[in-house]
Amino acid sequence: MDNHETIRKYFEFANAGKWDAWCDLFTDDMVMDEQLAGHIVGLAALRPMMAGMGQAYAKFQNVLKEIVVEGDQGAVVSHISALAAKYPDQPIEADVMNFYRFRDGKFTYMRNVHDTKPFEPFLRQISGG
Amino acid sequence: MTIETNKAILGRHFNEVLNHGHLEVIDEIYSSDYILDAPVRSDGSSQERSLTKGREQLKQRVILFRTGFPDIHFDMDEIIGEMDTVVVRYTYSGTHLGLFAGVEPSGCSIAIPGILIAHLIDGKIYEAFSAFDSAELLKQLAC
Numbered sequence: 721m722d723n724h725e726t727i728r729k730y731f732e733f734a735n736a737g738k739w740d741a742w743c744d745l746f747t748d749d750m751v752m753d754e755q756l757a758g759h760i761v762g763l764a765a766l767r768p769m770m771a772g773m774g775q776a777y778a779k780f781q782n783v784l785k786e787i788v789v790e791g792d793q794g795a796v797v798s799h800i801s802a803l804a805a806k807y808p809d810q811p812i813e814a815d816v817m818n819f820y821r822f823r824d825g826k827f828t829y830m831r832n833v834h835d836t837k838p839f840e841p842f843l844r845q846i847s848g849g
Numbered sequence: 850m851t852i853e854t855n856k857a858i859l860g861r862h863f864n865e866v867l868n869h870g871h872l873e874v875i876d877e878i879y880s881s882d883y884i885l886d887a888p889v890r891s892d893g894s895s896q897e898r899s900l901t902k903g904r905e906q907l908k909q910r911v912i913l914f915r916t917g918f919p920d921i922h923f924d925m926d927e928i929i930g931e932m933d934t935v936v937v938r939y940t941y942s943g944t945h946l947g948l949f950a951g952v953e954p955s956g957c958s959i960a961i962p963g964i965l966i967a968h969l970i971d972g973k974i975y976e977a978f979s980a981f982d983s984a985e986l987l988k989q990l991a992c
Contacts, residue, residue: 753962755982788936788966790852790929795936797966797978815886817964817980819927819938831938833964833980835888 721825723789727796730827731784739770746827753831756839776842779803782816794820800834807841814838852930855969859935862967862974863923867941870915872908879904880975888983889913889950917949918959926962937965941981945990957992961985 721729726745733742743766746752752760760766773780779802786797795818802812814834821829836843858878865871866878885901889910901910914921921943928937942960945952963981967974 786934786966788929788931788934790931793927793929795929795938795964795966815978815980817966817978819936819964831962831964833962833982835980836982836984 723792723794723820723822723825724787726822726825726827727787727789727794727820728784731782731798734780734782737774737780739773740767743767743770746830747823750827751829755832755834755836756843776805776845777802778805778808792822794822796820802842804842804845806845810841812838812841850933850969850972852932852935854972855933855935856928856930858969858972858974859928859937859965859967860925863925863937863939866911867914867921867923870911872911875904875907875911878972878974879907880970880973883907883975883977885910885977885979887977887979888981889986913949916947917945917952917954918943919946920944933969935967935969937967939963939965949990950987952987952990955990955992957990959986959989961989 730745743763746763746766748763750763750766752766754760757769781801783799784796785799788795798816800812800814800816816832816834819831820827861874861878865874881904883903885907901907921941923939923941926938926940928935940960940962945955945957945959947954961981963979965977965979967977
């Protein structure tokens, strides 16, 4: 799988709620700096975190808008439309950018950047509010 | 223009414009109808996302950040390009010594990661989208 295809699968699996297949796109020694989840090291740590996505959101769609790939680095612009499970009447709309590094067609590093303000309903949910 | 030439133009944006405040460089490397979509309004009135339109508004935006953080420095952590598009993963840091987005100087040090995607034509940047967490920026101003 080339790096463009890996990125397309990232969005295809996320939007289908196939979070285990989504995790398979990452190397075992992956590192992720995720805006909301923080610094994640290793696929063994990532997989159980993503297993809860289906319960955390009543709706989660991440629409790919643009891909840039050069060698084993890449980036995307996307737009997330989501509803936190506990607050389905408070839409989350956010433009997002991701930066990736690849090894053998898999993600070995990802940084995700966006404003946290649109995710306030989700943050309230996970803080017990 | 080659990808490497376009990367060099982004290098001038970060080093000459943002890090050293050479506003005249904006006239060289930006198209007159430039549009930037980024957090923090360029008039400094709010932290909300907004559009910066044209070279003069961009100059105002650079002044806003360099007034709030006189020692502001952008590190270009990674840069890639494809066709006429360049992406920069960056981190900016500085000390809050001036009025910024309605917040009085706090003396707080800030460090904010971000990603910028820029589209170029004929050696000029005509459109860009910059992502960073403005809520984290405001949080760091309250150290």
